[in-house]
Amino acid sequence: MLALDRVSKTYPNGVQALARFSAEIRQGEIVAIIGGSGCGKSTLLRAIAGLDRASSGTVTLDNEAIAAPHAKIGIIFQEPRLLPWLSVADNIGFGLADGPATERREKVARALERVGLAEKAQAWPRELSGGQAQRVAIARALVPQPEVLLLDEPFSALDAFTRRDLQDHLLDLWADTRPTLVLVTHDVDEAVVLADRVLVMRPRPGRLFDQIEINLGRPRDRNSPLFENFKRSVLTSLDRSLDRGVPDRDATQGPGQAMWW
Amino acid sequence: MISDAPVLQQTSEPAEGAAAPSRLNRYARPLLGILLPLTLALGWEFLVWRGWSNGRLVPPPSRVFATIIDLARSGELVRHIAATLGRVGLGFGFGVVAGTLLGAISGYWSLARRLVDPTVQALRAIPSLAWVPLFILWLGIFETSKIALIAVGVFFPVYLGVMGAILIVDRKIVEVGRTFRLSGPAMIRRILLPAVLPAYVVSLRVGLGLGWMFVVAAELIGASEGLGYLLLDGQQLGKPAQILAAIVIFAILGKLTDWLIEIAAAPFLRWQDAFGRATGA
Ligand SMILES: Nc1ncnc2c1ncn2[C@@H]1O[C@H](COP(=O)(O)OP(=O)(O)OP(=O)(O)O)[C@@H](O)[C@H]1O
Numbered sequence: 001m002l003a004l005d006r007v008s009k010t011y012p013n014g015v016q017a018l019a020r021f022s023a024e025i026r027q028g029e030i031v032a033i034i035g036g037s038g039c040g041k042s043t044l045l046r047a048i049a050g051l052d053r054a055s056s057g058t059v060t061l062d063n064e065a066i067a068a069p070h071a072k073i074g075i076i077f078q079e080p081r082l083l084p085w086l087s088v089a090d091n092i093g094f095g096l097a098d099g100p101a102t103e104r105r106e107k108v109a110r111a112l113e114r115v116g117l118a119e120k121a122q123a124w125p126r127e128l129s130g131g132q133a134q135r136v137a138i139a140r141a142l143v144p145q146p147e148v149l150l151l152d153e154p155f156s157a158l159d160a161f162t163r164r165d166l167q168d169h170l171l172d173l174w175a176d177t178r179p180t181l182v183l184v185t186h187d188v189d190e191a192v193v194l195a196d197r198v199l200v201m202r203p204r205p206g207r208l209f210d211q212i213e214i215n216l217g218r219p220r221d222r223n224s225p226l227f228e229n230f231k232r233s234v235l236t237s238l239d240r241s242l243d244r245g246v247p248d249r250d251a252t253q254g255p256g257q258a259m260w261w
Numbered sequence: 262m263i264s265d266a267p268v269l270q271q272t273s274e275p276a277e278g279a280a281a282p283s284r285l286n287r288y289a290r291p292l293l294g295i296l297l298p299l300t301l302a303l304g305w306e307f308l309v310w311r312g313w314s315n316g317r318l319v320p321p322p323s324r325v326f327a328t329i330i331d332l333a334r335s336g337e338l339v340r341h342i343a344a345t346l347g348r349v350g351l352g353f354g355f356g357v358v359a360g361t362l363l364g365a366i367s368g369y370w371s372l373a374r375r376l377v378d379p380t381v382q383a384l385r386a387i388p389s390l391a392w393v394p395l396f397i398l399w400l401g402i403f404e405t406s407k408i409a410l411i412a413v414g415v416f417f418p419v420y421l422g423v424m425g426a427i428l429i430v431d432r433k434i435v436e437v438g439r440t441f442r443l444s445g446p447a448m449i450r451r452i453l454l455p456a457v458l459p460a461y462v463v464s465l466r467v468g469l470g471l472g473w474m475f476v477v478a479a480e481l482i483g484a485s486e487g488l489g490y491l492l493l494d495g496q497q498l499g500k501p502a503q504i505l506a507a508i509v510i511f512a513i514l515g516k517l518t519d520w521l522i523e524i525a526a527a528p529f530l531r532w533q534d535a536f537g538r539a540t541g542a
Pocket residue numbers: 011012013015016017035036037038039040041042043044
């Protein structure tokens with residue numbers, strides 16, 4: 001279990017980005033974190049990843065405190081961040097530095113196959129499209145088989161079609177080993193399609209505002225009325241978190257609502 | 262599962278179409294560069310041959326070429342080239358080692374940068390030739406002072422190149438290394454070194470260029486052999502063909518050694534996604 005206990009973060013410049021954020025995330029759960037811009041979502045994720053230390057409070061994974069990057073925790077950023085001097089295959093194998101070479105090669109080959117890029121194994125990162133590059137980043141993070149995978153707006157730079165493809169693909173990959181996923185997103189649609197639970201954050205300082213369980217079986221039908229209902233409740237909660245007036249219930253169903261900003 | 266098949270089919274077509282012009286470019290481009298000097302040389306040769314100029318101060322290419330042949334026959338040429346190459350090689354070696362070490366320390370370790378960099382920058386502001394009298398006093402008129410001068414010339418661009426390259430390594434990529442918990446040495450080997458390499462190669466090439474510049478200065482100051490000595494000797498004895506011969510050989514050696522660095526680095530830089538690749542510069 002991933003436990004966040006009153007995690008706070010004040011940056012050296014005095015900005016209080018996180019205030020006493022607490023949550024418990026079950027092994028294998030998919031949690032989406034959503035909230036206004038600058039409400040501390042990235043800060044939270046970086047604290048869980050051990051990239052930045054929280055000013056106070058603790059992050060524990062199975063009762064082990066996380067203060068530095070951990071072998072069981074992987075992270076995928078908004079940009080693929082591939083190493084341009086390594087081939088696609090070597091990028092995917094980057095986190096497998098130790099272990100026999102043959103085993104490493106096998107794992108990489110399997111991962112390449114799994115993300116549908118087997119024929120790109122020897123390509124350079126610059127030869128990939130944005131979506132392909134992000135798939136390589138996903139494969140690179142998944143190959144060491146982390147127990148927790150953190151994703152910071154992983155698909156926000158992609159077009160709507162590619163984004164949907166990758167959302168489905170991510171679920172597909174998740175089903176292999178069922179790691180815990182913590183996904184930061186701006187996209188209500190994405191949160192509802194992926195998550196078991198949506199955490200809504202409130203800005204200045206960043207803290208937990210609301211939680212919404214998405215009790216929908218998978219695969220989820222993006223067009224079902226039930227799906228729409230969940231989207232609406234997430235949107236309503238988001239609006240409240242930003243102290244916006246909640247619009248008339250019937251008026252919230254316009255097509256522009258998928259992206260709430 | 263997502264398939265790439267349609268994407269692949271689309272991209273393969275223009276690639277084939279592009280093959281033909283690129284093959285043409287491969288031969289045409291160097292030829293274009295040679296066109297201007299070749300025309301000028303042939304033109305001058307023709308003028309002297311017709312007797313419209315006696316070519317005493319500016320000897321025609323054929324006479325320069327003959328001088329080179331003469332020097333080569335007598336074994337002089339090899340001796341001079343060996344002397345100069347030896348000096349450049351040693352000076353370059355010392356300069357590169359010192360510049361790389363100090364640049365890497367300053368780039369990696371900010372305390373060292375605060376301590377060392379201001380001094381290095383101040384020294385860099387001194388025109389390097391100003392060191393000559395001091396070097397001669399300290400190290401004598403012979404090889405050591407020459408090599409020291411060349412090494413000083415090579416040092417600064419290499420130092421700056423290495424330090425600058427380390428300082429601008431993308432934090433985001435370093436973070437990837439951190440998430441995979443690379444140790445300090447592994448971070449250097451797997452992230453910093455490859456990231457720094459392109460800029461390092463450039464700084465080596467700049468350094469080598471300066472090395473060639475300073476070897477001339479060093480040999481003009483006093484030498485009994487070397488291409489710079491050939492220059493001076495040609496001036497004192499009024500042999501412009503010999504001066505031009507030395508200049509031509511400098512050009513060839515300079516280009517050749519630069520090309521060697523480029524060739525040696527090429528396999529490590531194939532990944533680069535830069536403007537230069539597309540234009541073949
Ligand atoms: N390195 C930093 N130094 C100082 N302040 C920072 C730093 N990083 C973020 N902040 C501040 O902390 C707050 C939270 O930032 P954070 O990046 O976590 O927000 P976010 O929720 O991820 O926003 P977005 O949705 O726009 O990505 C912001 O007010 C931001 O200005």
